[in-house]
Amino acid sequence: MKFLEKIRRYVNISQIAPISRRYFIMNAFDGATTILGIVAGAYVVGITNETRFWVIWSGLGATLAMSLSGFVGAYMTEEAELTRRLNILEKSMLTELKNSVVGKASRFASVWAGIIDGMSPALAAVVCLMPFFLSSSGWLSTDSAVQISMTIALGIMFMLGVFLGKISRRNVLLHGVKMLFVGLIITLIFLALKIT
Amino acid sequence: MIRRLVLDVLKPHNPSVVELSEELSNLEGIEGVNVIIYEIDQKVENVKIIIAGSSISFESIKTKLEEMGATIHSVDEVAAGSRIVEEVRTPQDRHAQM
Numbered sequence: 001m002k003f004l005e006k007i008r009r010y011v012n013i014s015q016i017a018p019i020s021r022r023y024f025i026m027n028a029f030d031g032a033t034t035i036l037g038i039v040a041g042a043y044v045v046g047i048t049n050e051t052r053f054w055v056i057w058s059g060l061g062a063t064l065a066m067s068l069s070g071f072v073g074a075y076m077t078e079e080a081e082l083t084r085r086l087n088i089l090e091k092s093m094l095t096e097l098k099n100s101v102v103g104k105a106s107r108f109a110s111v112w113a114g115i116i117d118g119m120s121p122a123l124a125a126v127v128c129l130m131p132f133f134l135s136s137s138g139w140l141s142t143d144s145a146v147q148i149s150m151t152i153a154l155g156i157m158f159m160l161g162v163f164l165g166k167i168s169r170r171n172v173l174l175h176g177v178k179m180l181f182v183g184l185i186i187t188l189i190f191l192a193l194k195i196t
Numbered sequence: 197m198i199r200r201l202v203l204d205v206l207k208p209h210n211p212s213v214v215e216l217s218e219e220l221s222n223l224e225g226i227e228g229v230n231v232i233i234y235e236i237d238q239k240v241e242n243v244k245i246i247i248a249g250s251s252i253s254f255e256s257i258k259t260k261l262e263e264m265g266a267t268i269h270s271v272d273e274v275a276a277g278s279r280i281v282e283e284v285r286t287p288q289d290r291h292a293q294m
Contacts, residue, residue: 013210089208092239095267102208102265 007112013102014082014109020116021167025160027070029179031121032160034062035128036153036183040190043146052142056132063125071118079110128153150187157183198252199280202273203245207266209236213243216264223260225251242269 011017042055086106090097097103128149135145161179165172207216213231221229226249235242243266247257254271261268275281 009211009215015210089239092237093206093208093265093267097208097265100263100265101211105210 007108009101010105010108011112013105014112016078016109016112019078020113023070023074023113023117024120025164027066027117027120028124029157029160031063031066031124032128032153032156033183033186034066034121035059035125036150036186038062039128039146039149039153040187043150044190044194047142047146049142052132052135052145056129056136059125059129059132063122063129066121066125067118070121071114074117075110075114078113082106082110124153124156127156154180154183154187197250197278198254198274198276199249200273200275201245201247201252201254201257201271203247203257203261204269204272205243205245205261205266206240206269207243207261207264208240211264213241216243216245216261216266219260219264220245220247220257223253223256225249225253244272 011020038055038058042051042058047055083106086097086103089102131140131145131148131152134140135142140148158176158180161176162172164179165175168175211219213233217229217231220226220231226247228248230246232244232246233241234244258268273283
């Protein structure tokens with residue numbers, strides 16, 4: 001059986017798809033919000049060409065922490081929950097399912113949830129930090145990097161809202177704006193701090 | 197040489213009967229599979245599996261079912277040999293029904 005086909009089968013059997021979708025949205029949102037906070041904070045204290053690396057390294061540090069915490073947290077939680085579910089099923093079946101496709105799917109699902117939970121904040125955060133990478137290579141000015149990075153973070157939040165609206169088959173724009181609202185609050189707080 | 201096999205099987209809801217029948221029909225010596233659900237519980241379901249083929253290996257079916265998380269409750273019918281012999285009704289059967 002092909003690798004992708006196998007993954008699809010395990011995802012179907014363990015019914016992990018809705019859970020991984022939730023993990024993806026929640027943690028990608030966390031990733032974008034964290035970087036937005038770091039960039040906005042750096043903007044308030046007056047980021048310069050010399051201090052722009054602080055944003056990159058703080059961002060990467062936060063990304064690594066979020067990813068590790070996401071992977072371990074989701075893996076441990078899902079492993080416990082899926083083992084419990086498998087034990088209940090084994091009691092109903094009056095047989096051991098550890099070596100069956102059901103047991104394999106259960107073990108795969110906890111790793112899968114961990115990967116999604118760990119990858120999603122990293123993905124969002126790295127995309128948000130991209131302007132700073134370009135700025136450090138001389139492609140962008142630091143001010144532009146700040147503006148573009150914050151715009152990307154807000155854009156990701158909006159898109160995650162749109163995705164949620166699409167899943168629930170409701171107003172995608174409204175859901176996008178709801179998610180964007182959180183990002184705008186953070187931005188406005190820091191802009192107010194900068195003005196004062 | 198088994199030609200037809202009727203099994204009573206207990207299985208979890210997932211993998212589905214569609215997947216189960218596809219997997220069984222891919223086994224060597226099997227020409228057709230019929231899976232009928234006759235009882236559904238909260239966690240498991242009981243299915244009747246009818247398998248027909250030119251040379252059915254009971255062991256490979258048992259292994260495949262276990263691999264899919266299912267267990268054989270009982271073997272309800274086996275037809276073997278170069279010709280499939282159908283069940284015949286006898287006066288004793290009629291008597292038993294009364």
